[in-house]
Amino acid sequence: MAETPIAVELAKKQREIGVAEFFARNRHLLGFDNKRKALMTTIKEAVDNSLDACEEASVLPEISVEVIDMGNDRFRVIIEDNGPGIVKKQIPHIFARLLYGSKFFKLSQSRGQQGIGISASVLYAQLTTGKPAKIISKISKDHEAHYYELKIDTEKNKPDILKEETITWEKEHGTKIELELEGSYQGGSQSIDQYLKQTAIVNPHVTLIYTNPKAEQLIFARATDQLPPKPEEIKPHPYGVELGILMNMLKFTEARTLQSFLTNEFSRVGPGTAKEICENSSILPNTKPNNINRDMAEQLIQGISKTKIISPPTNCISPIGEELVEKGLRKEINAEFYCATTRPPAVYRGNPFVVEAGIAYGGEQSADDSAKVLRYANRVPLLFQHGACAITKSVLSTAWRSYGLNQSKGSLPIGPVTMVISINSVWVPFTSESKEAIAHYPEIIKEIKLALQEIGRKLSVYVHKKKRIQIEGAKRSYIETYIPHVAEALKELLAYKKEDEEKVKELLAEILEKSRGTLEKIEIDNPDYDEDLANIGKADEDGEKQKTLGEVGE
Amino acid sequence: MKNNALEGIKEKAKDVYNKIMKKKAPELDLPLRALSNVKYDNKNGYFEIMGKMKNRTLTVGTIKTFAQTLRMMSLSKQLIETDDIASKREAYYISKNWGEAKFREQPESDTVMDDVEAMMMVNREQLGFIPEEKGGEVAGKLVVIDRDTETKKELRIDCTKFGSGAYSIPISLEHLKFETDAKFILAIETAGMFQRLVKHKYWKTANCILVSMGGVPTRACRRFIRKLADDKKIPVYVFCDNDPYGHMNIYRTLKVGSGNSAHINKYFCVPSAKYLGVTPQDVIDYKLPTHPLKEVDIKRAKDALKNDPFVQHHKEWQKALKQIIEMKVRAEQQALAAWGLNFVIEKYLPDKIKHPEKFLP
Missing domain, CATH: 1.10.10.10 (Winged helix-like DNA-binding domain superfamily/Winged helix DNA-binding domain)
Known part of the structure; x- marks a missing residue:
């Protein structure tokens, strides 16, 4: 009797893996590796979305974040914004469907990119507590507010609507999400407090109202009514396009010929360049895009790489700005010296990006600790995975010794230093979907290093000046040590009076002072310093360090 | 004063x-x-x-x-x-x-x-x-007239009567007076050689005063010899190791002073002193056992030839220093003992003293 081939048996088990199912099992890819990070990531995703929505609608963001400790490692998280709201039809999809969003398909500088973040939080909440997400959204005062209770159907990656009703909401427009999830709340450098603070520092147009699990309310009030310039949306640059995407674009384009496809769908491609690409790809310019098969698409990619195309436009990037980077540092750190720089735009794989860096030196910072590095991508603070990040790598491979800091090979510089490094791009290349570290593109590392060298040079001028002043100060105190001896010996030699001795001391000091000029003073002059702000997220840092050490041993 | x-x-x-x-x-x-x-x-x-x-x-x-x-x-x-x-x-x-x-x-x-x-x-x-340092020691045909520090009474110190010991030169000596009929003063570099000459009463045989300098002569030692030589008008002969240190640091300092104490040389030197030996020529003439010259000695000799106004003035010293550089060897006073312990007393010194005109200036 012929046996049933094993493959038939196996086939019974083989089926499509739902994207939601996949992420349910691989939650670490989205930043939900542990309870503490899960809570943090949830808040981060919600706040990022709110900020993007507000800015897109040119509304000054006012975001409230509330974290309530429910006991047993459960937390209720409520995030409410004054953004444009979401139309009824889209609410379930936005919050309860993975890989659904608006930002993936356009190239423009925004915080969110993939359309995963908030729905992943909903999924995580659902997995850990079984409770649905509660959403309220309203798009204008003339519309009603919609209330939803949503879950994700993990097999189908479709929203599962548990409740749907219209309610009255006093807000003119905005969105509110409430989630209940397993988490753990801790202070320190990777805390919610720290994330919100760092967000406030580089987003001075935002008001953040934060109620922490201890029911303490922190308000980060907006410092300016000026919204950052709206980043412009750009078409992709041919150098950045990959085969799969190119084939998709060819399939859905409205263009009738390859040449018009190239000129319409890409930036920096005019008729001349388009013809050149076609020539280099050995494909006729009037070929119908729909008729281009896989092999031809590959030819096209090769043709693109052979063609010289000017860099993409860079006006689509809206950096934080030197002034704001420095101001942010001033708020946070009482230092003696601050400087910041914004690099001119550069390009990696067809994507324009701008690197910014700032530094605060001296003052109240410890001279024996490693430098602190605050990382940002599109105005979002990066708190995790610093070791895997191109920013950290660039800091490590910069020669800080020549700028007056100590540094062992391959380590962070040692000194009273805090750095802010920020990357702004239409597409920030993260190493994973949890968006914690920036990928090591050589072009990006090169730009970061150039920015660091720029601030490093300014730093070294200051450090050397400070050293000079210190040496001068030491010399002066040396002089002051011996003046009384000269005066006393003269008194003994000439038997003059006490008043004369004082007079001699006075005149000697004057004579020596005159020959040396006035001494510059090193001091902290920082009216922007905000002590309450600076202390946020600091309180538990020591405890946290010990904990980390303990964890290593486990 | x-x-x-x-x-x-x-x-x-x-x-x-x-x-x-x-x-x-x-x-x-x-x-x-x-x-x-x-x-x-x-x-x-x-x-x-x-x-x-x-x-x-x-x-x-x-x-x-x-x-x-x-x-x-x-x-x-x-x-x-x-x-x-x-x-x-x-x-x-x-x-x-x-x-x-x-x-x-x-x-x-x-x-x-x-x-x-x-x-x-x-x-x-x-x-x-x-100063801290000892001033040097004296033995031989000399009576030093000092005063008792308390009673201020005159004290006569006979330098022949110290047996195997010697008279110690005081630090302060301007008040001293001398009585002597010695023919010359012999200033000796090492205490060892001084001891030998004292033990065998060489001062008696040669009718002289022996002074032990113990290395570079101290100011007191220089002043003592100077005062004694001036007061009593007796010649001073210097007996040192044959090396640039003996020639320059010891003999030259005794005779003309040093750069470091330039401001007081006038009183603290013995311009009448003459160099008896050991000379580079003695090493050849007496076939003395030698040691190789050290780097510092060569440098010292070359420096003296180049910078020392005293050497620049005396051709004989230039010749001697050049000779020692060429020979590349040095010889100690005690090297004379190779010919017998008392060779120095019986042969070397009597020979030398017969021909003061051959002394180096």
Whole structure:
């Protein structure tokens, strides 16, 4: 009797893996590796979305974040914004469907990119507590507010609507999400407090109202009514396009010929360049895009790489700005010296990006600790995975010794230093979907290093000046040590009076002072310093360090 | 004489004070104490200081030494006024009361003391400072007339009556008087050779006075020999190792003084001294056992040929130094013992003394 081939048996088990199912099992890819990070990531995703929505609608963001400790490692998280709201039809999809969003398909500088973040939080909440997400959204005062209770159907990656009703909401427009999830709340450098603070520092147009699990309310009030310039949306640059995407674009384009496809769908491609690409790809310019098969698409990619195309436009990037980077540092750190720089735009794989860096030196910072590095991508603070990040790598491979800091090979510089490094791009290349570290593109590392060298040079001028002043100060105190001896010996030699001795001391000091000029003073002059702000997220840092050490041993 | 020093100190202090009152940086001028600031001519017979000055203006770099110099002057003033003395080491310890201006090591305080001495152009004894080192030893046909320190009564010290010991040259000796009928003074480098000559009463055989210098002669030793030679008009012969150290550091310092003490050479040298031996030629003539010359010796000889005004004046010394550089060997006084322990007494010295004209100048 012929046996049933094993493959038939196996086939019974083989089926499509739902994207939601996949992420349910691989939650670490989205930043939900542990309870503490899960809570943090949830808040981060919600706040990022709110900020993007507000800015897109040119509304000054006012975001409230509330974290309530429910006991047993459960937390209720409520995030409410004054953004444009979401139309009824889209609410379930936005919050309860993975890989659904608006930002993936356009190239423009925004915080969110993939359309995963908030729905992943909903999924995580659902997995850990079984409770649905509660959403309220309203798009204008003339519309009603919609209330939803949503879950994700993990097999189908479709929203599962548990409740749907219209309610009255006093807000003119905005969105509110409430989630209940397993988490753990801790202070320190990777805390919610720290994330919100760092967000406030580089987003001075935002008001953040934060109620922490201890029911303490922190308000980060907006410092300016000026919204950052709206980043412009750009078409992709041919150098950045990959085969799969190119084939998709060819399939859905409205263009009738390859040449018009190239000129319409890409930036920096005019008729001349388009013809050149076609020539280099050995494909006729009037070929119908729909008729281009896989092999031809590959030819096209090769043709693109052979063609010289000017860099993409860079006006689509809206950096934080030197002034704001420095101001942010001033708020946070009482230092003696601050400087910041914004690099001119550069390009990696067809994507324009701008690197910014700032530094605060001296003052109240410890001279024996490693430098602190605050990382940002599109105005979002990066708190995790610093070791895997191109920013950290660039800091490590910069020669800080020549700028007056100590540094062992391959380590962070040692000194009273805090750095802010920020990357702004239409597409920030993260190493994973949890968006914690920036990928090591050589072009990006090169730009970061150039920015660091720029601030490093300014730093070294200051450090050397400070050293000079210190040496001068030491010399002066040396002089002051011996003046009384000269005066006393003269008194003994000439038997003059006490008043004369004082007079001699006075005149000697004057004579020596005159020959040396006035001494510059090193001091902290920082009216922007905000002590309450600076202390946020600091309180538990020591405890946290010990904990980390303990964890290593486990 | 002491009052001169005191006045000098006060005057310098007054200058400093006046400068300060005029809001000008005060300064102290000291003569440069180095070979480059001495000249030599045969008529005077000693290294005479020239006018090069070292200026110590009050600045960051100099304020500590400046303060210390003034304090040292003040200490000297106090010593003179109270008719007291302090040894170099004691002065160093006194400075420990000066707080931050104290000296860390004695060489620092010695240098400052030498500076003050040079500034006043007097010897340190006049400033109330006395050296630590022994002055040297004497045996032979000499009676030293000293005074009892308490009773001030005259003391006659017969230098033939110390047996196997010797008379110690005092640090302060200007008041000494001498009686002698000796034919010459023999100044000897090493205590070992001195002992041998004393033990066999060479001073009796040769009718002379033996002085042990024990290395580079101290100021007191130089002054003693000078005073004795001047008072009694007797020649001085010097007996050293045959190496550039013996020739230059010992013999030359005894005869004409040194660069470092240029300001006081006039009284602390013996221009009439002559070099008896051991000479490079002796090494050949007496077939003496030798040691190879050290690098520092060669350098010392070459430096002397190049920079030492005394050597530059005397062709004989140039010849001797060149000869020693060529031979590349040195020979100690005691090397004569290779021909028998008493060869030096029975043969070498009598031979030499018969021909004083062959001595090096």
